[in-house]
Amino acid sequence: MTARAGLFRPAGLLLAALVLAGCAGGNVGQRAELQIVQAMGAAAQKAAAGKPPDRPPLTREALKTVTISAIEVTLERRGVQAYLFLDTVRRDDGPGLITVWRSEDNATLATRNGVVIATRGLGNDLLSSSVPVRGDSPGPAGSGEHVQMISGLDNKELRLALECELRDLGPEPVEIVELVHPTRRLQERCEGPGGGIINDYWVDDRSGIVWQSRQWAGPGIGYLRIRRLVNRPIGRN
Amino acid sequence: MTIERPFPGRTAAGAVLGGLLAAMSAADPATAQEREPGYMPPFAAPVPPSLNFYGSPGLMDMPSAEMLPDGQFTTGISYFGGNGRIGLTFQGMPWLSASFRYAGIRKLNLYGFSTYYDRAFDVRLRLLQEGRWRPGVTMGLQDFAGTGFFSGEYLVATKGFDTPRWGGGQQPGRLKVTAGIGWGRLGSHGSLGSTGRRPSFVGGSTGGQLSWDQWFRGPFALFGGLEWAPNARWGFKAEYSSDDYVTETQTSSVFRKRSPFNFGVEYQATPRTRLGAYYMYGSEVGITLQTQLNPRHPPMPMAPPAPKPVVPRPAPERAPQVWSTAWAAAPGAGAALRDRLAPELAAEGLLLEALSVGAESAELRFRNRRYGSYANAIGRAARAMARVMPASVETFRLIPVVEDMALSATELRRSDLEALEFDGQAAQALLSVTGIADAGPQPANAVRAEGLYPDFGWSVVPYTSPAYFDPSKPLRMDVGLDLTATFRPAPGWLMVGMLRQRIAGNVKGGRPSNSVLPHVRTDQNLYAQYGTTIENLYVARQWRAGPDLYARLTAGYLESMYGGLSGEILWKPVNSPLALGVEANYVRQRAYDQRFGFRDYSVLTGHASAYLEFGDGYLARIDAGRYLAGDWGATFGFDRVFDNGFRVGAFFTLTNVSAADFGEGSFDKGIRFSIPVSWFLGKPSTRSVGTTIRPIQRDGGQMVRVPGRLYGQVRAAHRKALRDQWARVWQ
Numbered sequence A: 001m002t003a004r005a006g007l008f009r010p011a012g013l014l015l016a017a018l019v020l021a022g023c024a025g026g027n028v029g030q031r032a033e034l035q036i037v038q039a040m041g042a043a044a045q046k047a048a049a050g051k052p053p054d055r056p057p058l059t060r061e062a063l064k065t066v067t068i069s070a071i072e073v074t075l076e077r078r079g080v081q082a083y084l085f086l087d088t089v090r091r092d093d094g095p096g097l098i099t100v101w102r103s104e105d106n107a108t109l110a111t112r113n114g115v116v117i118a119t120r121g122l123g124n125d126l127l128s129s130s131v132p133v134r135g136d137s138p139g140p141a142g143s144g145e146h147v148q149m150i151s152g153l154d155n156k157e158l159r160l161a162l163e164c165e166l167r168d169l170g171p172e173p174v175e176i177v178e179l180v181h182p183t184r185r186l187q188e189r190c191e192g193p194g195g196g197i198i199n200d201y202w203v204d205d206r207s208g209i210v211w212q213s214r215q216w217a218g219p220g221i222g223y224l225r226i227r228r229l230v231n232r233p234i235g236r237n
Numbered sequence B: 001m002t003i004e005r006p007f008p009g010r011t012a013a014g015a016v017l018g019g020l021l022a023a024m025s026a027a028d029p030a031t032a033q034e035r036e037p038g039y040m041p042p043f044a045a046p047v048p049p050s051l052n053f054y055g056s057p058g059l060m061d062m063p064s065a066e067m068l069p070d071g072q073f074t075t076g077i078s079y080f081g082g083n084g085r086i087g088l089t090f091q092g093m094p095w096l097s098a099s100f101r102y103a104g105i106r107k108l109n110l111y112g113f114s115t116y117y118d119r120a121f122d123v124r125l126r127l128l129q130e131g132r133w134r135p136g137v138t139m140g141l142q143d144f145a146g147t148g149f150f151s152g153e154y155l156v157a158t159k160g161f162d163t164p165r166w167g168g169g170q171q172p173g174r175l176k177v178t179a180g181i182g183w184g185r186l187g188s189h190g191s192l193g194s195t196g197r198r199p200s201f202v203g204g205s206t207g208g209q210l211s212w213d214q215w216f217r218g219p220f221a222l223f224g225g226l227e228w229a230p231n232a233r234w235g236f237k238a239e240y241s242s243d244d245y246v247t248e249t250q251t252s253s254v255f256r257k258r259s260p261f262n263f264g265v266e267y268q269a270t271p272r273t274r275l276g277a278y279y280m281y282g283s284e285v286g287i288t289l290q291t292q293l294n295p296r297h298p299p300m301p302m303a304p305p306a307p308k309p310v311v312p313r314p315a316p317e318r319a320p321q322v323w324s325t326a327w328a329a330a331p332g333a334g335a336a337l338r339d340r341l342a343p344e345l346a347a348e349g350l351l352l353e354a355l356s357v358g359a360e361s362a363e364l365r366f367r368n369r370r371y372g373s374y375a376n377a378i379g380r381a382a383r384a385m386a387r388v389m390p391a392s393v394e395t396f397r398l399i400p401v402v403e404d405m406a407l408s409a410t411e412l413r414r415s416d417l418e419a420l421e422f423d424g425q426a427a428q429a430l431l432s433v434t435g436i437a438d439a440g441p442q443p444a445n446a447v448r449a450e451g452l453y454p455d456f457g458w459s460v461v462p463y464t465s466p467a468y469f470d471p472s473k474p475l476r477m478d479v480g481l482d483l484t485a486t487f488r489p490a491p492g493w494l495m496v497g498m499l500r501q502r503i504a505g506n507v508k509g510g511r512p513s514n515s516v517l518p519h520v521r522t523d524q525n526l527y528a529q530y531g532t533t534i535e536n537l538y539v540a541r542q543w544r545a546g547p548d549l550y551a552r553l554t555a556g557y558l559e560s561m562y563g564g565l566s567g568e569i570l571w572k573p574v575n576s577p578l579a580l581g582v583e584a585n586y587v588r589q590r591a592y593d594q595r596f597g598f599r600d601y602s603v604l605t606g607h608a609s610a611y612l613e614f615g616d617g618y619l620a621r622i623d624a625g626r627y628l629a630g631d632w633g634a635t636f637g638f639d640r641v642f643d644n645g646f647r648v649g650a651f652f653t654l655t656n657v658s659a660a661d662f663g664e665g666s667f668d669k670g671i672r673f674s675i676p677v678s679w680f681l682g683k684p685s686t687r688s689v690g691t692t693i694r695p696i697q698r699d700g701g702q703m704v705r706v707p708g709r710l711y712g713q714v715r716a717a718h719r720k721a722l723r724d725q726w727a728r729v730w731q
Helices: A010-020 A032-049 B014-026 B246-251 B333-346 B374-388 B414-420 B426-431 B677-681 B710-717 B719-724
Strands: A023-026 A070-075 A080-090 A098-103 A108-112 A115-120 A126-130 A144-152 A156-171 A174-176 A179-181 A184-192 A195-204 A209-216 A223-230 B073-080 B083-093 B096-105 B116-128 B136-142 B152-163 B173-184 B191-195 B218-229 B234-240 B261-270 B273-280 B284-293 B350-357 B361-368 B395-402 B409-413 B435-437 B455-470 B473-488 B493-505 B532-546 B549-557 B562-571 B578-590 B598-614 B618-626 B632-641 B647-655 B668-676 B688-693
Touching: A032 B455, A032 B677, A032 B688, A070 A098, A080 A108, A115 A209, A126 B426, A174 A209, A174 A223, B083 B632, B152 B218, B234 B273, B261 B284, B333 B350, B333 B361, B333 B374, B350 B374, B361 B374, B374 B395, B374 B414, B374 B719, B395 B414, B395 B710, B409 B414, B414 B426, B435 B719, B549 B710, B562 B710, B578 B710, B598 B710, B668 B677, B710 B719
Parallel strands: B361 B395
Antiparallel strands: A023 B455, A070 A080, A070 A223, A080 A098, A098 A108, A108 A115, A115 A126, A126 A144, A144 A156, A156 A184, A174 A179, A184 A195, A195 A209, A209 A223, B073 B083, B073 B284, B083 B096, B096 B116, B116 B136, B136 B152, B152 B173, B173 B218, B191 B218, B218 B234, B234 B261, B261 B273, B273 B284, B350 B361, B395 B409, B409 B435, B455 B473, B473 B493, B493 B532, B532 B549, B549 B562, B562 B578, B578 B598, B598 B618, B618 B632, B632 B647, B647 B668, B668 B688
16 A cells, blocks of 8 residues: 555556556455456457367268267357257156257257257257157157247246147158268247247157257247267267 | 445446447347247347437437337437537336436537536326327426426327338338427427416526426427338438527527428437437538447346256165265264365355255355356355255255355255256246245354455456536546455455556546535545545454344445444345345545545434335335435435346435535436446356446535445345346256
């Protein structure tokens, strides 16, 4: 508390300001100004770094070295693609098998028999949903109501009810990185307040896997394109 | 500083905030409206009406009957023919909006000023909501309490019609027809008649009183206009103005008025920014910049990193050994669990303060350093507990703590956490089986975190300190750096010191005080003469004084202008919307250089306070007691607090100081807002930026700014806030 204005010249002071501003240590809660300065710094850094380099194209050879199950998820609206790895597999009192996938930057996607039921870390997330799945059959098991709880407004959740009709479009194999899977295509046409959406699932009844899908994860996120790149037995995850 | 000040006064980062708001609205491109479900409110931000030159919904100078979407917060900047205005409008309720406006009129050359500056408040009430056939009708009081330079009252009706669309987009065009009748300024051109006599405007008077004797008095006239928005981007406006600008164009010659008709075109540059260009009164070019925010629709959606899923325990019949309770009897079991839990919590931005475990239940006391929403913090703490606690621990009590004050206890069952995480109604289902109650005293078997005390922290951050509305320079600002150190020798004890170094600024050139009261606040320019100051330096002790009771004692240099002793007691049951508090302070005015010295003025000041939360985020507050100048009276505050922490409010203080002694403004009043950092960064944070704006800073009705007032620390962790934000619990 002995610093005196007279000891500093304005230029030196400015320099000190630039060096010091936005520093902190210990268990102080970060002041708002500090958080803003740091966020601006991070944004500037990101802008300076430019676009990340394109990922090399996937090959089956490379995927063979991946030891845990993985999916590729594309957020259509943002044009962003990410690889998500298996985080958790579990059951609860509801039908079907719950699978949680996690990206490197800590976003997660949860599915029930391959139908998206929740997202985290994306913003305007799908907080929870009721979906018509049954037993171990992959994808939706019938027509009916699809209720989504959407994160929105000021820390609220908003209910969005979709009335869905399921159609079986018959066999339609999909190729995912050099591998062709013997899938059937299921299509859900859903009507909700103000509009409609279409979910497509390419399911393999024998393995019980949804190999590929395009699903709508609520008004905040829009459509997700999901491909199962790697499938490893659960015991070896 | 870990004590949050909801409305930091002089440290407010007003300018920083303005820049940020402008930047983010520019960075947010208009999203194409797709015909997916939920493209409309409440999922997507509502499309608001455009603003007029006064910053209210309307045409150019004339208002319309439209209300903004509930909670909307707008800034309108306009200029034409020497008339510059900046207005803030807040739609506090769906049927009520209030505006504060600062206007400058160049070359008015009246009342002793070349450029005349005026501050004014408006209020608008919806009388009739627009229906399919009927128009909306709104009553407005413009400049109802200022000097009355802009005063005018009106009744206005607006009806919208769909039109064919023109240009891009999927929405149809919209034509809005407005017609109204105005008094005062709005009855000055083409008067049809008169209702009584209107007392005339007295330039240079103190103002500030409600000018109810003027309302709807004197000549009245009709006005009207059209607004056509052929698509989401463009808007065209035409109006017939009933404002004759008598003072500006006849008494003085600010501009030449040749026609009552005004025309304009507006462009929605971003979802939050609208630009307008106009041809005004047959002679002048006008421009506007309108920005609109809705607290419920942040520019960056909140996206905390995804939590780790709860892993269910194996069924007891399949793994009975896992469910054994023998561990609880082992010596050091609590300490061992604490040491495993602390890093799990730290990774979530939570600090373990104390843990007490039994064979079947565990109580965690923790400090929340990251989440503005306590529901989020409690959810993360519960997940961490589920990862660490032995299987037999079924009940979790989660207690957030601030400076050793346990705020509330959320009690939930671990099996519910396991069963409900992926339920279709996960949040509501968990809430229905969760108990929220007073924390109570710490159990005897609690093990405290080791190495947490003594706790030293420091930070260096930039500050801005504005001074508003000096007629010679409407905005003065100091900027510099704050070096803050905090030291917690033991739980509940907090020592803080803040050294402030100004780098640049012009607050020191402000007006000297002309107050006849003790200069308890108006010597700001004298305090601003010094570059290196001790902003504060104090010791605070906080504790739980009993069930539902919170207590604080603070001693030292409390703020830049006062030092002394402050004590406070707050009664706030966890489940009660009502809180009552008492605060007493003995303070002495600090020397202008803001080092260790004092001036020769001391006062005993204090208040009894009542706080009431009601409805959808309304917070009313009354403080009655003695103020810094020794005056007695009460402060009435009303705030809208959104569940994400965004806060907008207004207050006024009436004391036994006469309007004449008080000076300009007649009594103390102002508006305040506070925006959580998380609102524009999209990341969790406990911090906010904001400011309090008074039309004029005088000495009557002033309180000492004590750091760490209790109510702001307590409310957010109580039942109403937790329940209202419960959607965050699983995030």
